[in-house]
Amino acid sequence: MLGRVRAGATLFLPNEDEMRRYEPEQIEKKWQNVWAREGAFNVANPEPADVDADVPRTYVLEMLPYPSGELHMGHVKNYTLGDVVVHFRRRNGEKVLRPMGYDAFGLPAENAAIREGGHPRAITERNIAAIRAQMRRMGWAIDWDRELSTHNPDYYRWTQWLFLKFYEKGLAYRREAPVNWCPVDQTVLANEQVIDGCCERCGAEVEQKSLEQWFFKITEYADRLLDEMDLLESWPERVLTMQRNWIGRSHGAEVRFRIADLDIDVPVFTTRSDTLFGATFFVLAPEHPLVAELVQGTAREGEVMDYVRQAAGRTTVERASAEREKTGVDTGRTITNPVNGAELPIWIADYVLLEYGTGAIMAVPAHDERDHEFATTFGLEIRQVVEPADGAAVELPYTDKSTDARALNSAEFSGLPIPEAIDGITAWLEERSLGEATVHYRLRDWLLSRQRYWGCPIPIVHCESCGTVPVPMDELPVLLPEIEDYVPKGRSPLAAAEDWVATSCPACGAEARRETDTMDTFVDSSWYFLRYADAHCDTLPVRREIVDYWAPINQYIGGVEHAILHLMYARFFTKVMNDLDLVGFREPFLRLFTQGMIYRDGAKMSKSKGNVVPPDALIDEFGADALRLYILFMGPAEDDVEWQDSGIEGTSRFLGRLWRVVHEVVDSESAGRASVASEGPLFHTAHETIAKVSDDLGRRFQFNTPVASVMALVNEISKAPDSPGARFACETAVSLIQPYAPHVAEELWERLGHERLWEHSWPAADASMLEHDTFELVVQVNGKVRDRAHVATGLDKDALVSMAISLPKVQSHLEGREVRKTIVVPDKLVNIVVG
């Protein structure tokens, strides 16, 4: 760079301007090397004596990346956000753990291997190397000594270990069950991975299939997943709401209806036991096991069974969306209502779902929209048993269940407000053993088996005589076998590794076969954040005293798209591990921040849309610091924002201006123009900026406005680089921008004659500098601003009012009118109300 020759020009020696141009490439490399060499952001695990020591510690974590090709803008935003928090907290004296890893198992690598050849491991590791290099180029303050990847046997050994612990506790079990099957990916999906009846990954319409599968009993933790939300410090309300909806707890009663002819009881679940007297028919889901028995040998058998077959042929999507018109068929049977002995006709209809409640309902058309629609379609009786508290006539269905409504035509319960009627009728049923209060959930158990190659093997052996037998803990890890062909054929590709599959039973020694399913990758990512605490431990997933020192995570940051899946699974794992005494806390993430997405041309950035902005190209052109600044300056971090190419030019210009201003001030000092004064407008502005940035980062968790205030400070310095406060203001600007632009900040800090800004404590605003001798008094007449005046602070109300009234512009608005009232906000505003 130095001394380059320009065509047709005289030989240039680098002049001062050239040496001092802001060239991000060199300085970013320089400081990245320093930090890497020093392990500047590594933190040691505590020695036993330190555990109780009074050093404030913080665990800041962003969701780990899936190593798909390279880093995208969402990653840049996520990790830069975390980086600002890390630097801010470090410089505020906290010991901060901030690790990084890769969620390395999963379908995309396997599909790429099928498409392009090669081993999923090779593809994954190549991607990891690329991402790691990009992360270093971004200059993120990461403790690289704790790096992990979920596909390494050192890691998945402990995933398997945890699976076996869950198994021992009865929380991992195998059963045949109707499952969601993706015909394209040729694997099963958890309920959480089915979106509108389609595969979350590939969008194919999901089919139902019956298979032997492994499940985690997450339903056993449904109440704790809901109730322990109280332990969280700060989660976005909408994420909590999404989880609550997903768990879907509903309180009600199970009521037994009796089919006298067949001598059987059929339970139903209802949240409205108050409406039992209004039940006029009864409906079973088409898949309900009793259906065949009900109609066997009756005149209706053919018609009913035809309907059942039709319903079975309908996909989830059709059943949910296509025709909302109610269909159904009468079985000709009746069932007895336990509260009044009424005989109700039994129908079969697909608006009743086998998966929810008991797969059977009592239908109350007067007070339920769906039952009402069905009754109207098929001409069934509608019997009103709830009315408004004032007895007014209402249109049916009438679904109010608050105290504004009361029971009607309900024997001794008539007249009771609905909440009391619900309790009363439920108690009445319990006394007679006809039903009891129960709770139902929407949440289903977590289906974790996958019929794919690139995942963590399930450490189980199937033995003819012993059944499912866990692989002994000391034989872990069960290594993923090498195979040739990853193409899914409806069974797990692992089944092809015959030498691997064939084994002996750990219990009886007989010939046995290994489980060939692998685990859902969400299992891997449900505990990785704990492993970071003790990343190299080879006796346990993590040692209790170490994990309890760091975790739970103080600040977790990631995309809202994980609001349900990852975040709920991770909470479940943590709770189970707490019950197993492996960790001393019940919630993994005390504070959660969900960042918004980055759009371009109105759409999410994606290769197929061709609207991707690759971070590398921007780093080449503007440097990592300008990119880091822009990604956070764009708008509130939690909002979705539109990428604008010209935006990064703005933050790049800002860094250039900061660079020049610092050099001007340094030059000005060496020319002897420095002043030792400690008063002047720049001191005030600098201290105000410190206060503003500290408050935004520390209390408000707001990342865009600090950049704006530092920009304003730099603008002010550049207007008066010779003024007394210029050096202090420059140092302040550099120090405050350091979490955002650590490389250029470090370089300028050095040129200002200091060193190691990343370890320098965060500046503190001097309260006396935040006070002013004068302020701008706003004068309103009838609430409209009419004038402003510079006035000494601390004046009393009367003084302010008389000063306000004396202003000529105010006078002209007061003319001839009577002052009725004056409102004074001290040191701020006077409002004169005139008639």
Add this chain to the structure above:
RNA sequence: GCCGAAGUGGCGGAAUUGGUAGACGCGCUGGACUCAAAAUCCAGUGAGGUUCGUCCUCGUGCGGGUUCGAGUCCCGCCUUCGGCACCA
């Protein structure tokens, strides 16, 4: 349908406790420097009016309301986005 969030200049956004709407940035216009360009710097930039006065009126999705004063609080709508959805 239910639940949640959000609507502010040409654009991204700021306004923290009800007290100066539009900070900061982008874009645009004009100017300086330059043979020229880039870079940089200076000035202007919500709309309309205007006697060009840092003068007036209007202005934060729409309609009402509370208040001396509302982008901010209340009531009713509209739109957009996200989640759930025949959940009994």
